[in-house]
Amino acid sequence: MRYGLFLPPFGGLAEPSALVAVAAEAERRGWDGVFLWDHVMYRPPVEAAADPWIAMAAIAAATRRVRIGALVTPLARRRPWIVARQAVTLDRLSGGRLVLGAGLGLDRSGRELSAFGEELDDRRRAAMLDEALGLIAALCGGEPVAHRGEHYLADDVRFLPRPVQQPRIPVWIAGRWPNRPPMRRAARWDGMFAIDMDEPAQLASLAGELAALRGGLEGFDMVVMRPPGEDPAPWGAAGATWWLTDLDPFTVTAEAAMALAAGGPPA
Numbered sequence: 001m002r003y004g005l006f007l008p009p010f011g012g013l014a015e016p017s018a019l020v021a022v023a024a025e026a027e028r029r030g031w032d033g034v035f036l037w038d039h040v041m042y043r044p045p046v047e048a049a050a051d052p053w054i055a056m057a058a059i060a061a062a063t064r065r066v067r068i069g070a071l072v073t074p075l076a077r078r079r080p081w082i083v084a085r086q087a088v089t090l091d092r093l094s095g096g097r098l099v100l101g102a103g104l105g106l107d108r109s110g111r112e113l114s115a116f117g118e119e120l121d122d123r124r125r126a127a128m129l130d131e132a133l134g135l136i137a138a139l140c141g142g143e144p145v146a147h148r149g150e151h152y153l154a155d156d157v158r159f160l161p162r163p164v165q166q167p168r169i170p171v172w173i174a175g176r177w178p179n180r181p182p183m184r185r186a187a188r189w190d191g192m193f194a195i196d197m198d199e200p201a202q203l204a205s206l207a208g209e210l211a212a213l214r215g216g217l218e219g220f221d222m223v224v225m226r227p228p229g230e231d232p233a234p235w236g237a238a239g240a241t242w243w244l245t246d247l248d249p250f251t252v253t254a255e256a257a258m259a260l261a262a263g264g265p266p267a
Contacts, residue, residue, distance in 0.1 A: 001236040003265030004033030005257070006071065006225050006244035009055060012254035014048035016055050022254070023059040026066060026261040033067035034059060035101070035244060038074070042110040046249060053086055060094035067097050071193055071223075071244075072174040074105025076125040077118045080132040080152055081159075084139035088163045096164030100136070101193060103174030103182070104129060126181065127151065133189070137168055172223060177202055180209075187213040191221030191241075200238035207239035232266050 005026050013019055023034040036052035052070040059068055068090070075083065083100075091098040104125050107113040119125050131149045138145045139154065142162040147154040163169050172191035175182025186192035187210050197203055203224060211217045223242040224235050232243040243266070247257060 001232065001240055001267070002032035002067075002242050003232070003267060004035055004067065004242060004244045005031055005261060006035050006037070006246040007257055008037045008042075008247060008249035008252050009050035009052055010037075010042060010046045010249050011048055011252055013252055013257055014050045015254065016050055016058055018254040018257070019050065019055045020058045020062045022257045022261050023066065023068075024062050025258060027063045029262055029264040031066060031261065031265050033069070033099075033242070033244070034063075035067075035069050035071045035099070037249070038070040038072060038101070039109060039112055040077075041112040041115060042249060043108075046110070053090070056090055056098075057093060060090060060097065064095070065097075067099055068094060069099030069101050069172070071099075071172070072101035072103040074113075074125075074129075075102050075132040075136075076128040077105065077113065077116075078132075080135045081139060081154065081157075083132070084136045084159060087136065087169055088140055088159070088161065091163040091165055091169050092161065098163075098165070099170050099172055099191075101172045101174060102129060102133060103193075126185075130185065133171065137171075140168060170221070172221060177206065183209060184213065186210065190219070191223055193223040193225075195225070197224060200234040203235060203240060204238040228260060230266075 026034050038052045056068050087100055128151045131151050135147055135152055139159045140163055142160050144158045145154045146156050171189040172193045173186035173189055174193040176196045207222055221241045222239045224240045225244040225246045228245050
């Protein structure tokens with residue numbers, strides 16, 4: 001099992017230099033990854049927020065080993081061709097360390113959909129997500145793409161260069177336990193970011209269902225987030241391949257994040 005920090009870029013961590021400093025310290029102390037929340041707005045009392053994709057570029061340039069990624073980007077509020085360009089650029093800048101996290105997003109996380117006139121219907125956003133994922137994978141592949149879908153158009157285009165990671169940048173799909181549609185979506189990609197799990201037994205059940213869908217879990221990541229100080233061993237035994245230590249988004253400070261990074265991973 002590998003260990004990462006899961007940082008909300010809010011409050012004191014809305015300052016990009018603070019995120020870079022925490023990530024550099026995490027790498028020095030032996031953490032395996034540094035991942036950022038992806039929100040344009042969040043619930044009060046949060047006001048200040050940083051763009052995770054810009055921050056990841058700075059982190060990529062300041063580190064050499066840790067995996068990076070935004071967990072998770074609601075693709076229905078992003079143009080997939082822009083995400084493809086950004087993802088390949090970040091993957092190459094980091095030397096092949098990017099994970100693409102994707103999900104539906106939630107308007108109740110801070111009105112970040114309704115406040116800007118984004119799609120609110122869950123089924124429609126799910127269709128947009130699936131189509132966007134396929135289009136991003138095709139565009140990142142470096143071959144000519146001719147796509148005319150329900151939501152997106154790519155009219156005979158070719159994107160180069162390709163990412164460092166082959167056959168593609170890993171894709172982790174977020175899902176809230178026990179919802180099954182995100183699980184079925186995740187089974188088609190490279191990992192599942194399991195949200196709102198309370199017990200390792202739930203993760204074991206999820207891993208069993210995913211293994212049945214995929215014909216095994218070789219090369220597939222099972223990602224959980226837990227608070228600081230919790231024992232990761234039961235989660236590893238249940239099938240977790242990544243343990244992310246998270247911080248409260250409403251009270252997070254740069255000092256608390258730095259202290260967590262400096263303490264090293266729980267193993």
